[in-house]
Amino acid sequence: MAGVMPRLAAPPFEPGTVWLVGAGPGDPGLLTLHAAHALAEADVVLHDALVSPDILGMAVRARLEPVGKRAGGQRTLQLRINERLIRLAREGRRVVRLKGGDPLVFGRGGEEALALAAAGVRFRIVPGVSAGVGGTAAAGIPVTHRGLARSVAFVTGHDAGGGFPADLDWQALAQGADVLVLYMGLRTIGAIAARLLAAGRPATEPVAFVTNATTPRQRVAVTTLADAETTAATIAPHAPTVIMVGPVVALRELIGPWQDTAPMVVTPAPRRATA
């Protein structure tokens, strides 16, 4: 890789600013150049629990601060993350807020951006490859396809309390979207599938569960809407899983056997310094 980059000039990562960075679905090779640059330059990285150690290993001079979302009191915790970002920026650090996927696709990056703006802290949003696009691609499933999928809806599978988001218009989503991509829907897929079936989607419609997408631990389970809840029960409940509903899932049989998906490998190196 050493020869790839020398002719690129990256915009400076200024001290006292925050970069909201998408880490992509898992494979370090799916980081953007901006993201790799930000990790290399960062003084502090506040990262979600799901970001892989390989990717964190690219932050060679940063202090790493895990900020899990699992420890209850989610709303309070988000406020604490916002406050921490602002404080670190005011101390003059180069701060990376690192999230799986894309920071604005169910990543709450918008809330953090608003908090930073309100505090007068400059920031950059570094988009990433979302699991709904890149993870499904690694499973051999195109998220759009001429004649099969001209509209695709990305939908959260849980509400603020972690339950089924009953107030979404599932009937309209079922009718309007050729493909549905569900984030964080492993626990609620039974209720979701029931709504989609009630809205007229066929019981035989294929459904894919892509777990730990683009990593060596990637697993893909293909089933039907009728059997989706049963299949979901076979997947570890906290494993990051994107769920895709639509006829395009069937293309996996044709595409999957011919595609290469080996990830980039990060070789550990001595960390340079700590902020």
Added chain:
Amino acid sequence: MAGVMPRLAAPPFEPGTVWLVGAGPGDPGLLTLHAAHALAEADVVLHDALVSPDILGMAVRARLEPVGKRAGGQRTLQLRINERLIRLAREGRRVVRLKGGDPLVFGRGGEEALALAAAGVRFRIVPGVSAGVGGTAAAGIPVTHRGLARSVAFVTGHDAGGGFPADLDWQALAQGADVLVLYMGLRTIGAIAARLLAAGRPATEPVAFVTNATTPRQRVAVTTLADAETTAATIAPHAPTVIMVGPVVALRELIGPWQDTAPMVVTPAPRRATA
């Protein structure tokens, strides 16, 4: 950038294979590491007309073959692209098929993958940052946002003939999706807005047109559903433009002034050799 990458081992780009690569919305810094690696190693790059010269400049040893989609006979042309990819692979080249955004988000990468699979040619799909996510982020608009946008639909704005896709269920899309992101909808936004209004979306709902997203020529026009067609008429018809409809567009006023968006700059270098 030189110090960022040396500890990464990229999977080999084998001769006789094709990588279907997303170039992202425009900023070279939004290429993935896999994409940068593929460009550096490629023998031949078949690229869309819209991919920037800066990004093409990263293919230091490749022969560049533009494959426009504008020259009529779109379906025939896609078949020719498929044939060309297969022939080059069978000649033992390392072939990159480079597309703006993501190859599977209205990029027809799925069709190319199917053609390669049918021909027994191995390939890799390298996802990219789609304009609907990364381009809107650069405009200061989060594609999802708690309380405002829990479902987002990515929809093509034209049918196979380039006209309004009347057979999509616009009423259901209007009811089911908090946010609509329209690709290639500049010429059809009048008809689309009319359907969304008829389905009950408010005339005052904000709409953003993001043109040449993430490049130094980025322009953002914010308007309303009622005025969307009038605004579209002020934009150069062939300028790559993503359109976003939804209350989240209003967040741009708060986020935009505080965000940095400078792209990476590719410094020209002597090309190494030609395949």
